[in-house]
Amino acid sequence: MKLDKTLRLEYFLESPFAISKRYLQLRLDSDIYQYGETPMRTLERIAQRLKLSSDDHVFELGAGTGRCAFWLACLHHCRVTGIERIALFADFANSVVRNYGLQDQVQFIHGDFLEKNLSQATVIYLYGTKMSDAEIEVFILNLRNTTSGTRIVTVSYALEEIVAISSDPRIQIMSFEITDAFEAEFFWGKAQVFIQKLRSRS
Numbered sequence: 001m002k003l004d005k006t007l008r009l010e011y012f013l014e015s016p017f018a019i020s021k022r023y024l025q026l027r028l029d030s031d032i033y034q035y036g037e038t039p040m041r042t043l044e045r046i047a048q049r050l051k052l053s054s055d056d057h058v059f060e061l062g063a064g065t066g067r068c069a070f071w072l073a074c075l076h077h078c079r080v081t082g083i084e085r086i087a088l089f090a091d092f093a094n095s096v097v098r099n100y101g102l103q104d105q106v107q108f109i110h111g112d113f114l115e116k117n118l119s120q121a122t123v124i125y126l127y128g129t130k131m132s133d134a135e136i137e138v139f140i141l142n143l144r145n146t147t148s149g150t151r152i153v154t155v156s157y158a159l160e161e162i163v164a165i166s167s168d169p170r171i172q173i174m175s176f177e178i179t180d181a182f183e184a185e186f187f188w189g190k191a192q193v194f195i196q197k198l199r200s201r202s
């Protein structure tokens with residue numbers, strides 16, 4: 001609770017939505033309203049469906065302010081690596097990591113998650129409903145480097161749906177097994193959450 005308050009105070013003067021909008025405006029992105037947060041009640045449902053434990057290393061792709069990452073680390077005792085392209089978010093979150101002595105458990109990496117090595121992940125959480133199909137394809141290709149059994153959580157779409165429409169032969173030979181799917185609340189409405197595993201890479 002204390003940590004969450006500290007994190008929220010960081011955004012007292014400028015909200016994460018405004019910071020994200022400014023970042024996307026500077027990038028001349030055609031959609032500047034991409035930021036959103038997973039409601040904590042929904043995150044908790046996801047964590048329970050995943051049965052997270054201290055053996056898990058969750059990679060949160062597009063970690064935003066880091067609120068979800070801290071929740072998972074503090075309440076489910078897993079390791080968490082958050083990757084975030086907005087430097088301010090990653091820097092603030094890392095200062096909270098240091099202030100609360102969580103260096104062994106949580107880290108935030110500033111950068112593009114499409115270019116990062118995800119091989120240490122046992123669970124990947126991607127709330128990326130604004131990603132283009134082309135970006136999701138790059139993400140899927142990157143999953144070839146994950147360990148067998150890594151569970152991948154996506155919101156609104158299953159990765160198999162993207163595989164089905166892809167014209168990339170490297171993706172066409174991949175296949176995912178959905179191990180769980182359920183409806184969950186987001187701030188903009190209800191969406192399906194998919195938990196899946198990479199079944200085959202070839």
Ligand SMILES: C[S@@+](CC[C@H](N)C(=O)[O-])C[C@H]1O[C@@H](n2cnc3c(N)ncnc32)[C@H](O)[C@@H]1O
Pocket residue numbers: 020034035036037038060061062063064065068083084085086089111112113114127128129
């Ligand atoms: C919809 S928000 C989700 C925030 C948080 N994961 C949550 O669920 O509450 C998406 C976040 O992903 C970040 N993002 C989008 N594309 C990214 C990329 N390719 N690499 C790193 N971060 C990215 C955005 O800056 C934003 O903070």
